[in-house]
Amino acid sequence: MAGNLRFSVVVCAYTERRWDDLVAAVASLKAQTEPPHEIILSIDHNPALYARAVAELPGTVCVENLGTQGLSDARNAGLAAATGDVIAFLDDDAVAEPGWLAVLAGGYADLRVVGVGGFAEPAWEAGRPAWFPREFDWVVGCTYLGMPEAAAPVRNMVGCNMSFRRELFDGPEAVGGFNPGIGRLGTRPVGCEETELCIRVHQAHPEALILFDPRGVVHHKVPASRGTWGYFRSRCYAEGLSKAAVSALVGSGQALEAERSYTTRTLPRGVVAGLADAARGRPGGPRRAGAIVAGVSITAFGYALGRLAPRRFIGPAARRRPSPVVPAP
Numbered sequence: 001m002a003g004n005l006r007f008s009v010v011v012c013a014y015t016e017r018r019w020d021d022l023v024a025a026v027a028s029l030k031a032q033t034e035p036p037h038e039i040i041l042s043i044d045h046n047p048a049l050y051a052r053a054v055a056e057l058p059g060t061v062c063v064e065n066l067g068t069q070g071l072s073d074a075r076n077a078g079l080a081a082a083t084g085d086v087i088a089f090l091d092d093d094a095v096a097e098p099g100w101l102a103v104l105a106g107g108y109a110d111l112r113v114v115g116v117g118g119f120a121e122p123a124w125e126a127g128r129p130a131w132f133p134r135e136f137d138w139v140v141g142c143t144y145l146g147m148p149e150a151a152a153p154v155r156n157m158v159g160c161n162m163s164f165r166r167e168l169f170d171g172p173e174a175v176g177g178f179n180p181g182i183g184r185l186g187t188r189p190v191g192c193e194e195t196e197l198c199i200r201v202h203q204a205h206p207e208a209l210i211l212f213d214p215r216g217v218v219h220h221k222v223p224a225s226r227g228t229w230g231y232f233r234s235r236c237y238a239e240g241l242s243k244a245a246v247s248a249l250v251g252s253g254q255a256l257e258a259e260r261s262y263t264t265r266t267l268p269r270g271v272v273a274g275l276a277d278a279a280r281g282r283p284g285g286p287r288r289a290g291a292i293v294a295g296v297s298i299t300a301f302g303y304a305l306g307r308l309a310p311r312r313f314i315g316p317a318a319r320r321r322p323s324p325v326v327p328a329p
Contacts (some may be wrong), residue, residue, distance in 0.1 A: 004274075005085045005105050006037035006086070007034075007084050007086050007087075007088055007089075007104070007105070007163070008037055008038050008081075008083060008087045009036045009040065009090055009101075009123050010087060010089050010090075011025055011026065011029075011039065011092050012042045012043035012044060012073070012075055012089075012092060013043055013049060014049070014050050015049065016048065018048075018092050019052070021092055021221060022092045022175070024218050025096075026039060026041075027059055027095070028090075028095040028096045028100075029096060030083075031032050031098050031103070031290050032096065032100060033098050033100075034101045034105060035102060035237055037083070038084060039059065040061045040062075041061070041062045041075045042064075042065055042077045042078035043064050043071060044070065045064075045072075046072040047064075050062060052063050058247075063078065063080075063155050065077040067180060067324065069178040070184050071159075071191075071230050072178035072181075072193045072194065073178070074187075075089060075178045075193075076177040085166055086105070086165055086166065087169070088163035089160070091218075094160045094161070094218045094220040094286045096161075097217045099215075099216075100161075103215045104117075104118060104213070105153065106213070106214050107213055108165070112203065113166045113209045114164060114165045114201060114208040115157060115162065115165070115198065115201065115209075115211065116157075116159050116162075116163050116216070117157025117162040117167060117210070117211070117212055117213075118214065119143045119147075119215070119217045120143045120218055120220045121218070122142040123219040123222060124222045125222060125292070126224035127169075127227075128227070130283050130284030130287065131229060131287035131288055132272075132288070132291065133145075133270055133288045133295075135267055135292060136232070136291065137241075139226075139231075140153035140171060140222045140226050141155060141159065141207070141220055142158065142222070143161075143214070145266065146266030147214070148214070151215070151237070153210060153212075154210055154212040155193055155199065155202070155210070155212060156199065156210065157194060157198065159191075160220050161216065161220075164201075165297060170227050172203065174207070175197070175200045175205075176200070177197075178193045178196075179193055180251070181195070181245075181268070187304060190300075191238065191242050192239070196244075196245075204273065221320070223301040232291065233294075236294075236302065237299070237301065237302040238301060239303060240299040240303035240304070241302045241306040243299075243303050243306070243308045244304075244305075245303075245306065247303075247307065248307075254313070263296060268293050270288070270289070273285075273288075273289075274289030274292065275295045
């Protein structure tokens with residue numbers, strides 16, 4: 001229980017290569033100051049991993065994703081199994097600080113709030129590269145520079161640190177689950193499924209609030225392979241394609257609302273800061289400024305390509321609204 005709310009926490013996993021990370025994620029949930037009602041492990045198309053989780057992770061509810069392979073339907077399988085009042089999501093390579101659920105629960109004191117997310121701090125396996133701008137921490141699935149510094153309403157949450165009231169998925173005003181066509185498609189990591197879901201929530205319930213509270217912290221592992229220019233470039237390109245998919249579903253107005261402020265305010269400040277560091281002789285400044293300019297350009301190119309040729313880059317399932325998800329009674 002976190003306050004008067006029962007929290008079901010869903011952790012999705014797909015590979016045994018992250019077994020130690022999954023064990024650490026579960027341990028962090030069991031160490032919460034306000035324990036969860038249940039911990040649900042949703043295993044994505046990996047029977048061996050499912051069997052190991054059942055055998056070696058007691059105190060958890062293990063389910064299998066029998067729908068479309070990928071993160072979206074793995075999350076939907078967790079939603080369908082959840083019995084709590086609030087359903088939270090933690091990545092299998094993230095660990096939550098002990099007060100995480102207590103902070104999220106506090107946000108729901110306002111009855112207008114239907115979703116609460118927190119701060120995702122990158123845990124760099126090999127240290128942050130000097131050239132990697134904090135404004136682009138979304139590339140590694142973390143909270144980026146430019147997000148609110150105190151609790152405030154936002155358009156969407158970071159996928160590894162988010163929660164929703166159960167009634168969004170269960171009942172006459174349900175908005176449906178995560179769209180399986182927006183997750184990973186083949187080898188191209190097209191994502192933004194949590195963004196599309198949050199926008200659907202705003203469209204269905206204009207009065208509702210989704211809250212970001214940076215006091216609710218999780219530490220998201222960033223392996224050395226993701227601190228490379230090649231990964232940065234591919235994720236920016238995929239993000240552009242993802243935003244094109246979201247725009248096709250919900251309209252470009254809301255799909256790009258937060259990005260307009262980000263590109264006109266946050267990123268120019270980052271470029272100026274990088275150049276200022278260069279003038280002071282601090283390492284990495286020019287490369288950070290260059291990475292910001294390059295990242296914006298690559299993302300914009302991916303978006304334009306996705307909008308011009310959606311059938312080539314966006315799967316047909318992404319063009320359909322997802323079916324309702326009915327959690328367990």
